[in-house]
Amino acid sequence: MNHDVDILLVEDNASDAEMTILALKKSNLANKLLHVKDGAAALDFIFAEGEFTGRKIEDKPRVILLDLKMPKVNGIEVLQKIRTDERTKRIPVVVLTSSKEDPDIHKCYELGVNSYVVKPVEFDEFQKAISNLGLYWMIVNQPPQ
């Protein structure tokens, strides 16, 4: 499959985004990565609306890395929208969050999240986690046809 975007990174925190991208780059996984800074932009991309009008919805990313706490539209809302739309509900979504204490973890699983990852504070571990994540979803996992 030829995708414009393999990884959609939805992250409002510029530092987290930069470090995530750096980590993926180190594993050569960041070639087709798109970074959007909030949930609204993410939905625009996924449903080819707003600035992404004209994009084909069928050109689905191989994985969406989704932060939960974001301004305007938060991660839960994004997840909900993706899962309730027949066209998008099979897209693998990995939730990245700062804390395992997040009260939304349960809700995420109910909404059919594929993975729920706590971002480690330590950089080495963070890099390892993101790298493993990228490798898994990009290479190991077989996406639905």
Place this chain on the structure above:
Amino acid sequence: MMDLINKSNNLVITDKELAGKNNEKEEYLAHLASIVECSDDAIISKSLDGIIKSWNKGSEKMFGYNAEEVIGKHISLIIPIEYINEETKILERIRNNEIIDHYETARNKKNGKQFYVSITVSPLKDSAGCIIGASNITRDITSRKNSEAELIHANKELAFQNKEKEKRAEELIIANKELAFQNEEKEKRAEELIIANKELAFQNEEKEKRAEELTIANKELAFQNEEKEKRAEELIIANKELAFQNEEKEKRAEELIIANKELAFQNEEKEKRAEELIIANEELAFQNEEKEKRASELVIANEDLKMAEEQLKTANEELESFSYSVSHDLRAPLRAINGYTQMFKEKYETQLDVEADRLMNNILKNAKRMGELIDDLLTFSRIGRRELVKVDVRMNELVTGLCSELKNELGDRTIDFHISPLPPAQADNIAIKQVWVNLLSNAVKYSSIKETAIIEIGSEIKDNEIIYYIKDNGAGFDMRYADKLFGVFQRLHSNEEFEGTGVGLALVHRIISKHGGRVWGEGKVNEGATFYFTLNK
């Protein structure tokens, strides 16, 4: 007896009158001798110097000496030493032609026994009328003396007993109304005794009369003596009877006194109890008032409390969401600090000198520590929000399991665990496990300064709760700062001495408090610490 003496005096006079008539005189003398010989009284004649001249059968019987043994001997043979002077005086009076009539004194028997006698001593004259000696008529009055002595004694005894009885009667009158009736009884009885005494006095008089009558005739006397003895015996029996009755009465009086004392004691007890009850009632009334006051105070306090509780609840909720979001949101910048520092180090590694490298490492170290603090704070916050599920926690298995897990992680350290059997308690399994983990890892951590660490775990059941304790021989702490043990982020040791965030004991405190238990610590610097917590059975 008087009559008899008179008779013998008459005989002497008659003797004078009949001096001339020999035949008649001989006959008369023989007759007289026969009377003397046959008399039960001891009739002894003696010279003026006291030598015994004649000794009749009565004397032999009375003194135990034969006539042959005593005739020619001095009369002092039968006189007790203390009465010898009397004899001298008697002989003096005889010389003066006096008759000593019914003189009561004492004499000795041959066997040495002293006895009471009544003697009548008359001068003996020759035909010329010169006094040549004396005749002694001696009568044994021992039995009479004894009877008299007994009677006097009995009367004194009765008099004494009467006085005693009156005293007691007076005491009893004062003692109790209840006793009044019985006192009357006793007075009656006392009166009866007075009558009995009068009767006895009367009988004594009678006896005296009779004694006088007894002197009238010899034979009559013997009979009457017997009668008297019999009556004396009867009187002794009667006296004994009276004495017995007195004793009985005394016993009853004593019993009544005891009964009175008992009643008095019971009355006192009842009064005491009544007083106690009055005091107790007053106390209760006071307490009721106090309780009412307190109840109204409590109503006000409750309202205040409700408000405070609501405020507290709101504050707690706010605090929890605050601490959660703080810890949550703190992680992102921390991750950034970590990440950029690391990135910086990687990118400019070759250009950094040793000092720059040290500074970078310090940034990373602190960021890491902050991460730990946040993690602990999160755990603390989570436990606070968690609902407890109380089950029967098998403390023994839980603790021994944790200890053996700990042992595996010890490496080359030696720790002696002494675990006494621990009773189960009602608690939340997960939370209590956290408590033991924190306390055990503290004990292990702070005892690392000792070559051989000793950790002792035990319990004590007190009333409805169980006190668990864990004791180590480690660094201990200064009791002055004991109040800071359980505060969040409060530490009594620096991070260089012992690593830690200061959340472990705060967490223990929070969990035990949520269980309704108490937790406290005791310690001494460099000697070790003991932590106690309580749970319900």
